[in-house]
Amino acid sequence: xxxxxxxxxxxxxxxxxxxxxxxxxxxxxxxxxxxxxxxxxxxxxxxxxxxxxxxxxxxxxxxxxxxxxxxxxxxxxxxxxxxxxxxxxxxxxxxxxxxxxxxxxxxxxxx
Amino acid sequence: xxxxxxxxxxxxxxxxxxxxxxxxxxxxxxxxxxxxxxxxxxxxxxxxxxxxxxxxxxxxxxxxxxxxxxxxxxxxxxxxxxxxxxxxxxxxxxxxxxxxxxxxxxxxxxxxxx
Numbered sequence: 069x070x071x072x073x074x075x076x077x078x079x080x081x082x083x084x085x086x087x088x089x090x091x092x093x094x095x096x097x098x099x100x101x102x103x104x105x106x107x108x109x110x111x112x113x114x115x116x117x118x119x120x121x122x123x124x125x126x127x128x129x130x131x132x133x134x135x136x137x138x139x140x141x142x143x144x145x146x147x148x149x150x151x152x153x154x155x156x157x158x159x160x161x162x163x164x165x166x167x168x169x170x171x172x173x174x175x176x177x178x179x
Numbered sequence: 180x181x182x183x184x185x186x187x188x189x190x191x192x193x194x195x196x197x198x199x200x201x202x203x204x205x206x207x208x209x210x211x212x213x214x215x216x217x218x219x220x221x222x223x224x225x226x227x228x229x230x231x232x233x234x235x236x237x238x239x240x241x242x243x244x245x246x247x248x249x250x251x252x253x254x255x256x257x258x259x260x261x262x263x264x265x266x267x268x269x270x271x272x273x274x275x276x277x278x279x280x281x282x283x284x285x286x287x288x289x290x291x292x293x
Contacts (some may be wrong), residue, residue, distance in 0.1 A: 110284025169222040
């Protein structure tokens with residue numbers, strides 16, 4: 069089946085630093101989404117991408133839909149304590165309602 | 180508007196017991212998904228429904244797992260008999276079905292099978 073590999077698996081950064089994570093797929097997707105999960109809660113959508121090459125921003129977050137349709141990245145600028153959590157990429161294939169989730173990137177901010 | 184509501188939030192049971200997890204999706208959402216999250220395997224899709232009809236249950240691990248959606252506002256995921264390897268957080272999510280692709284997740288049900 070489809071697999072999404074996310075990297076890095078975990079990140080330890082200082083407040084104010086920029087963060088970059090990416091996701092690669094063995095299959096082509098027509099939609100890429102990035103979710104964040106806080107402890108004890110379900111994932112929440114951050115950004116959605118629908119077109120190859122698309123670059124979308126949401127506040128300090130920027131995400132891109134790779135031109136090959138097999139990858140995506142997420143950048144967070146000037147990290148703050150509330151950015152701590154697990155970030156998941158998710159992809160959806162053509163004519164398919166179900167999402168395949170990546171393995172997750174755990175972000176920790178060092179005081 | 181209330182989000183996706185799951186119950187129970189936590190369940191501890193003994194191996195061999197039946198477990199029933201419940202979900203109330205957001206009103207008006209056409210799709211309902213059941214996911215399982217573990218450290219080892221991440222978020223796995225178990226089954227999803229469209230307009231109360233099961234569309235894809237290929238992610239259901241084995242016959243011990245079953246899911247139903249008797250109406251648009253309620254779904255259950257049942258494990259019978261439960262085993263320790265079923266211990267995980269089970270999430271229900273719903274989707275409006277408007278092509279945007281945004282899943283709204285519940286807070287999850289943490290299951291521990293002893």
